[in-house]
Amino acid sequence: MxxxxxxxxxxxxxxxxITPMLDMVFILLIFxxxxxxxxxxxxxxxxxxxxxxQQKVVKxxxxxxxxxxxxxxxxxxxxxxxxxxxxxxxxxxxxxxDLAGTPNAQVVVAxxxxxxxxxxxxxxxxAKQAGAQKVSIASTQS
Amino acid sequence: MAQRxxxxxxxxxxxxITPMLDMTFILLIFxxxxxxxxxxxxxQVNKPPAVTAQRLHSSxxxxxxxxxxxxxNKQHVKMDRVQGMVEQARSQxxxxxxxxxxxxxxxxxxxxxxxxxxxxxxxxxxALAARQTSGGGS
Numbered sequence: 001m002x003x004x005x006x007x008x009x010x011x012x013x014x015x016x017x018i019t020p021m022l023d024m025v026f027i028l029l030i031f032x033x034x035x036x037x038x039x040x041x042x043x044x045x046x047x048x049x050x051x052x053x054q055q056k057v058v059k060x061x062x063x064x065x066x067x068x069x070x071x072x073x074x075x076x077x078x079x080x081x082x083x084x085x086x087x088x089x090x091x092x093x094x095x096x097x098d099l100a101g102t103p104n105a106q107v108v109v110a111x112x113x114x115x116x117x118x119x120x121x122x123x124x125x126x127a128k129q130a131g132a133q134k135v136s137i138a139s140t141q142s
Numbered sequence: 143m144a145q146r147x148x149x150x151x152x153x154x155x156x157x158x159i160t161p162m163l164d165m166t167f168i169l170l171i172f173x174x175x176x177x178x179x180x181x182x183x184x185x186q187v188n189k190p191p192a193v194t195a196q197r198l199h200s201s202x203x204x205x206x207x208x209x210x211x212x213x214x215n216k217q218h219v220k221m222d223r224v225q226g227m228v229e230q231a232r233s234q235x236x237x238x239x240x241x242x243x244x245x246x247x248x249x250x251x252x253x254x255x256x257x258x259x260x261x262x263x264x265x266x267x268x269a270l271a272a273r274q275t276s277g278g279g280s
Binding site (some may be wrong): 035046 | 159177178180193194195244248255271
């Protein structure tokens with residue numbers, strides 16, 4: 001008797017209890033708010049740098065080689081023409097000149113281990129500004 | 143008549159939480175979608191400027207300081223542990239690309255060695271972090 005009455009009452013005001021769901025949703029919300037880190041990194045993609053074994057270069061003449069020495073001087077070598085002691089800001093026009101003839105020439109930056117990473121990034125940036133699609137890094141042992 | 147309605151309201155007084163629920167769900171979905179578990183390397187480095195820098199969608203950050211320290215995941219790591227840590231990070235985020243945040247004055251040799259280690263750890267794409275500058279300046 002009592003049971004039936006209770007059932008009837010429950011059916012009358014039938015409602016799903018959403019309180020536990022709400023608790024869970026709030027906990028999830030707080031978790032995501034706390035863990036979210038809006039870190040955005042800006043940078044330049046570098047084509048696969050050759051591993052310790054230097055990649056064999058098939059056509060030397062198709063490659064614009066930019067060398068950075070320990071002291072930070074920049075040498076550019078393309079085909080036969082070699083220019084040494086190029087200013088950092090002059091890398092772009094030089095590479096542009098080289099790419100004018102062969103637009104799909106590859107640009108390789110060979111930085112000696114003692115040079116500064118800032119110079120390397122700036123040189124890559126200059127080469128990219130000059131229109132080089134892929135700039136790769138080669139490690140030199142010297 | 144009107145008074146009776148009033149008293150009736152008070153009897154089953156309930157705040158309507160439906161709009162709040164809607165909002166909460168929208169916030170929840172927003173945070174779920176935007177969360178990217180990027181772990182900051184834990185050191186401040188002086189990034190070199192670059193005009194062609196673009197936003198990278200990468201989740202594995204390795205910092206190389208000017209003094210030659212390698213930082214990852216808020217801890218100072220040794221060179222021979224970089225590969226393992228990249229592998230571990232990639233097992234959690236298989237699409238994660240590696241970004242090396244090198245200080246302007248860090249040595250290139252170290253950066254390239256870290257890059258090689260990241261490659262050995264399975265990173266398909268390695269990028270160098272730079273500070274986005276507008277064109278013109280050096």
